[in-house]
Amino acid sequence: MIRAVLVINNHGKARLVKFYEVIAFEKQQRAIAECYSLISKRSDDVCNFLEGGSIWGKETKLIYRHYATLYFVFIVDESESELGILDLIQVFVESLDKCFENVCELDLIFHSDKVSYILDEIIMGGLVLETNKEEIMQAIEEENKLEIASRKESLTVTKIKR
């Protein structure tokens, strides 16, 4: 079971926060801060798994990947396959990349709702829903169509000028 998904930038700012269990707001904030302090210390050539942390307890693992300015952290219990989750992060990022064409941190900032929708097509209530990129994209595109229809606006994502 996936207990939480966090995307945190290199400076510790959360860009996506999704908890799949009931956790009080303050504890969520502490969890984010602790997660950042544990992971940001680690160099890129150590392994992608980290055990425990005071918030989650021993049997929980933080499995993460570092892409440019962002850490993608999945917090999972013992029943998940470590490498499987690592691949899942990859699937998530590749899906983001397809949606945003060369995804970067700004896309996540200005389109955080969309990021959540994409995540919802991959993970549901803490369980892996779909791992097949085509299926995921299809579901997203379906939603996009509806969004466009309901808004009568262009949905092609406008790139933010940097």
Added chain:
Amino acid sequence: MDMRGLSVFISEIRKSTTKEAEQKRVDKELAKIRTKFKTSANLKGYDRKKYVSKLLYIYMLGYDIDFGHIEAVNLLSADKYSEKHTGYLACTLLLNEGHELLTLITNSIKRDLASRDPNDQCLGLTAIANIGGKEQAEALADDVQKLLLSGDTKLLVRKKAALTLLRLYRKYPEILPPDAWASRVIALLNGKDLGVITSVMSLILGMVEKDPKSYVEAVQKAIRLLVKLVLNREYSNNYLYYGIPAPWLQCKLLQLLQYYSVPTDEGLMSHITQVINRIITGAERSKQNDKNKGVSKTNAAHSVFFEALNVAIHYDLDKTVLITATQILGKYLSERDTNLRYLSLDTMSRMAYSQHNEVIVNIRKNQDTILLALKDPDISIRRRALDLLYSMCNKVNAGQIVGELLSYLPLSDYAIREELVLKVAILAEKFAVDLSWYVDVILNLVSTAGDYVSDDIWHRVVQIVTNRDEDLQSYTSQTVFIAMSSVAAHENTIKLGSYILGEFGYLISNKEQFVPALQLDLLMSKFDMVSVPTKCMMLSAYMKFYNLYIQDSFVTDSVKEIFSQHRTFIDAELQQRANEYYKMIESGNTKLLGTLLEAMPHFPERQSSVMKRIQDRDAERKRMRAHGGEGADEEEEEEPAAFIAPSQLLQQNIQLATQAPQTKTASLFDFLDDGVGTTALPNDEEDLGYNASSGDLSDFIGGGASSNYNAAPIGNNNIGGGDMLDEIFGGVPAGIGNNSSFNYQQDYGYQQPPQQSFTTNLASDAANLAAQRKQQMGGASIEDLMMATSLNEQAEQNAAVHQDAQNKLRQLLVSRDGVAIEDENLQVKFKSEFHGNKGRLNIFYGNKSNQTITQFRADVSQHPLLDVTMSNVTPLIAAKAQSSQYVNVVCKGAFSDAITLVLHFEFNRKFFRFNVKLPIAVHKFIEPLPLNSADAFFAQWNAIPKDTPQESVRIFKQSEQYLNVDNTKALLRDGFNIAVLENIDPSPLNVVAAGVFFGDNNNRTNVLLRIQVNAQKQVFRLTVRSQDEVLTQQVQQYVQQYLEGA
């Protein structure tokens, strides 16, 4: 989003350079949104969506959102998809399970689930899957089940329905009774779409976790699917992930197998063996062939590989498979890919428990690489390496591994040091060829990482050394002497040292460098540097020295000197020990001393508590699905310390308990035994008190002011109920640790000096203050009102119960234990113990019914003259179970009114409230005052003038029971704990009695009684005198009450 307002807001936030500026901007925006929501009654959907989106962004920045939830809920019923979508997103992020608005959205969700549009259905399902609770399970399970099973449902919706159902099942398992659902859900695995099958497998795994028996059928389905994917390669190419067909599904299928034992069907077994073989060789090949193709491919192959290995380990499969696997893992250990190294270490530590010796030999071939991994820069790797070293250790390599671990200890991270210490201690004990090596290792541990050595580690040394021969004992004494001689000796070394030297030091005392005087000198040189609990232990060691070397005047004089110095020490425990030991010496009865301070008897052999700790930890760590498998059993077989069945354990404890009073050795030296408290005892005994009482070993060893309270809730006398085990368990530690002063008092007839307990008083003062403040602020809560109303319904029944409680209270006031209040569901029992101005009540709540009592809460009223503190109590009491709680009371002066214990609980959907008066009256803080002569008595008696408030005289009719003067005396002696003085009043019918009342800081006030009988008129004349008028009144009232029989 593409909403201009939102983009502008985000850009502005991003421009703020400081946290303060950001906060300011956020506050401004929140204020604006709040007004918008409040004032614009007809907010346009678009605007509502925009503001909710802003709130979501602010939430992600780390600000709590305390309004606007209702707007999010309103969006759910919007017509436009984009608005609805935002509404759902906001609800899943902002509303947690149990949020009050959740009820509102349940209806919207139900509508969407029933919609024909699969997109609406998806929105509803996602929301439930993320935040649904029991309520949603009850309201929506039917709809979700329909979506899962109906033939019209789109595949995407079906996938989501399966996962949603799992969420609801976890919250409320009754929605999927296995008889009706097992076959239906398993049948879904026959479908074609691998995506749906993956989701359904998640659902099945979730149900198997709770109830494996009902889903056995899934095993062969899972194996068939694996054969199809792995051997026959039948799948749609969509699900090929970097060349591996549906790796997630494969993992789940393999996980399922680990819930069940080896398939009995030979065909299935050969299939699964082939599958595992293929996966294992396939993974290795992928590693060799695709060195250049990026890690993703090897990742996918290896996620399946490791899961397949788990199955192989679980089945303890054919050894060729496992041996191949260890070879591959061995290679991975020196890989650059740290993830593979991590997982290889992890998997190997599970393989090390295999029954095939070759597998273990293969793992041990990598020992050097693994030892190197201990120094890896990555902490995750170091942790795994430590685990693996622990599990691969045996008699042959223990020396090397333990040595390496010891040398690694000073370099190790603080985060894993405690675990490391524990593991070294266990390995040293488990594989010690020579126990002196074990002793060396532990001493080494203490000196390099003393702070991380928990007490049970050195307690274990004491146990082992005590139970072995003199060679080991004298070796240990020598080593410990040398270790202690170091200037920087750790306090734990000193603790161990003082125990060992006190017990076995005589074995080496004939050697020139260890003569008794030197041993004593060494201990004394450390005395000033250690904490009070250690000092307490050292006093006991000195006492042992005194007894051992009673001829040696240097030793005896020094010991006596140090006891006398500490007779007024500020710490109560230490002071008490010093006084008791001093008195023992003063008594001059060497024969008695010899018996009291005899060597400790052997400890009963039982599972090491250290070992138990690590087992608990392992059990925690072990993957959930391993239950029922052989893995767990093997591990237990590996432990040499035989796991002792609870019944055996009880016997041993009984033996120990019966020994103790006879020899009295245990009772005088520190009671060192971890078994009683830390080993789990069967808790079907009526009274759980003994668990709590013996729980904290350190109290018996260390002492300290608090020990009076933490230990021994049950006194060594007057245990009602006749529960034998209870008596034994309660009795042993109680008699030993704390009540020793009682014994001495009787034996030697001296009075214990006043104790000073600043710490306790300060702490309880603070607690008191806080509680008062809370009361002032709180007033009557709604909860109380609710309870009051529901109370009326049961007023009648309750009145009877409370009336009964009044009678029971009367009994309790003159005894130490008994039932306080009882109805057909709950029984409340007290056991109490008083000493000086302190008292402790253990309260036992027994649930007599077949239902759980919930929301259980106990409060006590505060009292200006009594410091009352109480332990926590669990809010649930299971059917036929008991929970307990204690209340500590410190008396600060004579008082007249009682403390009420208020119990609230819910039972069978009704609220109950019991008011129970605690059986605490002034006389509970009275102890007998033995005055030997009439002169002594009357000197005191006449010191208090007649006809003042300090005197109280009453004449009243005798009740029948007390026509017999012996009953009167018994009442005063046993019920009121007042000394009955004989031969002072010449008339044999009259009674003279004296007691001493302990008030604040154990200030004493004497209270004197005379009861004169007019036999003709059958009346009593009761006179009570004391310096304190309240005390006089109270004692008079209570005594009269009982004598009158009213």
